Amino acid sequence: MIFKHLIRVLLCFIILTSAGQSALALSxxxxxxxxxxxxxxxxxxxxxxxxxxxxxxxxxxxxxxxxxxxxxxxxxxxxxxxxxxxxxxxxxxxxxxxxxxxxxxxxxxxxxxxxxxxxxxxxxxxxxxxxxxxxxxxxxxxxxxDSESNAEIESISLEKLVPGKKTNISFVIRNVGNSPLKNAMFSWESTNDLILPVGSSNVKYINFIDVQDTVTVDFQVLSNINTIPGLYKLDMKLTYDDVEELQTITQAGTVENQKRKTIESKAGIYIGGTTDFDIVFIEQTMEGDYSFSVSNIGNNKASSVTVSVPEQEGWSIKDGSNSAVLGTLQKGDYTIADFSIIPDNYNEFLPLKFQISYTSSDGERETQDRELSVFASEPVELLQHQSAQSSGSNKGLFPALIVLLIVGFVIYKKKKQ
CATH class of the missing domain: 2.60.40.10 (Immunoglobulins)
Incomplete structure (x- = not known):
């Protein structure tokens, strides 16, 4: 009996222990x-x-x-x-x-x-x-x-380049991605090296471009003076490190994977366009007209060249037109322009303004303002006319003087007698 009782107690203990373990499992x-x-x-x-x-x-x-x-x-x-x-x-x-x-x-x-x-x-x-x-x-x-980075060359400051003239060109690079750009390298080159950098290479390095930020890189460039006007291709290349941080629950912790990316693009730059002029006073004609020499001293051809004298203080148009059509002037060419103008004052230097209009090699109409200091002298014809008038007056006065001398001599004789 005692043995059976012990067995029953042991079974109860086992059941209670199992129930306790189940409760622990649920908790x-x-x-x-x-x-x-x-x-x-x-x-x-x-x-x-x-x-x-x-x-x-x-x-x-x-x-x-x-x-x-x-x-x-x-x-x-x-x-x-x-x-x-x-x-x-x-x-x-x-x-x-x-x-x-x-x-x-x-x-x-x-x-x-x-x-x-x-x-x-x-x-x-x-x-x-x-x-x-x-x-x-x-x-x-x-x-x-996915935080893939991306960049673009947002703008270029130069559209036209005048041959032989050193010019600044700026490239604006924007990070349009969602991760920073590191160790970027920007370079460019033109067709047949028609455009070359001056004072530096065609490569610029950029350490860091944050998300949505921009960086501007500048170059001084020059094109050969004999370059034929036209549109030329400019190839651009941007390489950079795209840093992706992979954050995972590992014993290694944070792992950085670097990917070198390259973006290539191109743009067009027109070589040619504007030119430059010089104007010099030559002479004053006998009629009073003023002659000027107009020269194309730039590096491009100028078509449909016209020179005009605008309304201004100190001068007025005597007759005819206030402009002269000169036609086409190649670089280095010059021609003569005459104007019938009258100064307000003579025998002094007066400022004289000009406007030179022309069509550039890229088809655009351009205008340049020039100003000269011109000596305003009296025309030769006016001086001759004044001399003739003075001579005629003297001829009429001479007989009168003779008559007066005779009358005076007669009066003197009579008084003496």
């Missing part, structure tokens, strides 16, 4: 609930975009679980969106082998705008309402983030 993190990542949209997601994640929550236990809470814990680079919840009550999950033992839940979060590509952990908690601290499970899922 641990293994309460029969599991969570899996079904989908991320978009996949991969880009910095600054809205990410939608879908999870499947299942009850694999032998008892149903009521008031199941699914909580998203967004940490950098994920942020909670305004108007979106991070905690959802999915209700009751039936025990295993029951149709209603699993449910799907979705969340929307915002990805930080300034992150590199990689995999970033997103934590999800699942627990029974009111038992978060004692009966909850925690899972972390890796979200793929």
């Amino acid at each position: 641990s993190t293994d309460i029969g609930l599991t969570v899996d990542l079904l989908n991320q949209d978009p996949d991969p997601v880009k910095p600054g975009e809205v990410l939608e994640v879908s999870f499947s929550v299942q009850n694999t236990g032998s008892e149903e679980v009521k008031n199941v809470i699914v909580e998203l814990v967004p940490e950098y680079p994920f942020n909670k969106m305004s108007g979106q919840t991070s905690t959802i009550n999915i209700g009751t999950l039936g025990k295993r082998y029951v149709d209603e033992r699993s449910k799907t839940v979705k969340f929307k979060i915002l990805v930080d705008n300034n992150i590199n590509a990689g995999q970033y952990p997103l934590e999800v908690l699942v627990y029974e309402q009111g038992k978060k601290n004692s009966l909850s499970i925690s899972e972390e899922f890796l979200i793929d983030v």
Whole structure:
């Protein structure tokens, strides 16, 4: 009897111990609930975009679980969106082998705008309402983030280049991607080396370009004086390091992968265009006209050249037109332009303004202003006319003087007698 009693006590102890272990099992993190990542949209997601994640929550236990809470814990680079919840009550999950033992839940979060590509952990908690601290499970899922960098040559400061004239050209480079650019190298070259850098090479180095930032690189360039006017191609190349930081839960920690990327583009630069003029006073004709020499001292041909004297103080147009048509002037050519103009004052230097208009080699109408200091002298014809008038007056005066002398002599004689 005593032996049977001992056996009964031992069996009770075993049953109580098993029940205690079951209770401990239910109070641990293994309460029969599991969570899996079904989908991320978009996949991969880009910095600054809205990410939608879908999870499947299942009850694999032998008892149903009521008031199941699914909580998203967004940490950098994920942020909670305004108007979106991070905690959802999915209700009751039936025990295993029951149709209603699993449910799907979705969340929307915002990805930080300034992150590199990689995999970033997103934590999800699942627990029974009111038992978060004692009966909850925690899972972390890796979200793929694509932070591919990209750059563009945003603008070029120069459209036309005058042969033989040193000119500054600026290239503006913008980082239009979502990760910084490092160790960038920019270079350019023209067709048949018609455009060459002066004082430096055609390569510039840039250490760092942050997201959406721009960097300007400058060159002094020159084209040969004998270059035929026309549109020429400019090839540009930009190479840089695209640094992607892959943040994963590994013993190695953060791993940096560097990718050398190259962007090639081209642009057109017109060589030719404008030219330059010089105007010099030559002489004043007997009629009072003023003659000037107009020279094309630039490096391009000028077509349909006209020179005009605009309305101005100190001068007026005597007769005829105030402009002269000179036609086409090749570089180095000159011709004569005459103007019938009258100064307000004579025998002094007066400023005289000109406007020189022409069609450049690229078809654009251009105008240049010039000013000379011209000595305004009286015309030869006017001087001769004044001399003739003075001579005629003297001829009429001479007989009168003779008559006066005779009359005076007669009066003198009579008084003496």
